Amino acid sequence: MLKKIISGGQTGADQSALDVAIKFNIDHGGWIPKGRLTEQGPLPDKYQLKEMDTKDYRERTKQNIIDSHGTVIISRGKLTGGSNFTQSFAKVVGRPNCYIDLLSCEEFEAAIILKSFIMENQIHVLNVAGPRLSRHPWIYMDVKTILETTLYLFFLDMGQDKMIQKYISSEIIKEAFPQKMEDAIELICGDLKLKTKTFIAKFNPKNINILYFGMLEYLRHRLGFDIENQPLFKQCSARIGLDNCTIEDAVMEILKELKHNLEKNHILRVVK
Numbered sequence: 001m002l003k004k005i006i007s008g009g010q011t012g013a014d015q016s017a018l019d020v021a022i023k024f025n026i027d028h029g030g031w032i033p034k035g036r037l038t039e040q041g042p043l044p045d046k047y048q049l050k051e052m053d054t055k056d057y058r059e060r061t062k063q064n065i066i067d068s069h070g071t072v073i074i075s076r077g078k079l080t081g082g083s084n085f086t087q088s089f090a091k092v093v094g095r096p097n098c099y100i101d102l103l104s105c106e107e108f109e110a111a112i113i114l115k116s117f118i119m120e121n122q123i124h125v126l127n128v129a130g131p132r133l134s135r136h137p138w139i140y141m142d143v144k145t146i147l148e149t150t151l152y153l154f155f156l157d158m159g160q161d162k163m164i165q166k167y168i169s170s171e172i173i174k175e176a177f178p179q180k181m182e183d184a185i186e187l188i189c190g191d192l193k194l195k196t197k198t199f200i201a202k203f204n205p206k207n208i209n210i211l212y213f214g215m216l217e218y219l220r221h222r223l224g225f226d227i228e229n230q231p232l233f234k235q236c237s238a239r240i241g242l243d244n245c246t247i248e249d250a251v252m253e254i255l256k257e258l259k260h261n262l263e264k265n266h267i268l269r270v271v272k
Helices: 013-023 057-066 081-092 107-120 139-158 161-165 181-191 194-202 205-222 230-240 247-265
Strands: 004-006 027-029 070-075 097-101 125-129
Touching: 004 013, 013 027, 013 125, 013 139, 057 081, 057 125, 070 081, 070 107, 070 139, 081 097, 081 125, 097 107, 107 139, 139 205, 161 205, 181 205, 181 230, 181 247, 194 247, 205 247, 230 247
Parallel strands: 004 027, 004 125, 070 097, 070 125
Antiparallel strands: none
């Protein structure tokens, strides 16, 4: 299973990969040109990338390939520019690389290809590359969808879905939906049994993808996201700080806040 996702920090494919890592509590990093250069200005500090001593994009590309166990490039059609250089350099230094051409496959098939690439090459640190946003405006969401679907496929392989479901009620309760984060947390806490609260509180945050995929449908229904609970969605979006936030992103934000809340009261502490 993936332990870290890295990229060069550029807009588009690079930042999409980093945002997925942050969402799922996966370690992230990589190298970026001096000055934290991107086409939209300096990369925000929330991304934990290291600066090169040079502004040369190719040098950071080389270092990210060297520092990873394998590189995936996601784009459409014949590779050009930096993406072409990425593939060429990976081949020169003998590092595993995988080009996913979205003109040849759909996103779900792409996720299956990526999962196989990760497993076959025993990749723990994945370098993600692809076009910048100005060249391909669709690339951010494509990369996001592919990476998240890949994580879901790993989740299914682990057989954790049934384990999570035994803690979550499948009953759909009809009542007014919460419009604020604190009300959403209070509502969910009211649903959950003590053993479920303790289970969530003690769950390893590095494996939050297991909780997320196991509770996603329950939280979507319970919080009214399926019928567009816009006030709650907007509040979650503002907290996350993404222009293209999805309902699934909002669910994860609430899940993280729920876990943080439960950790305060449902983990036994040893008093010395």
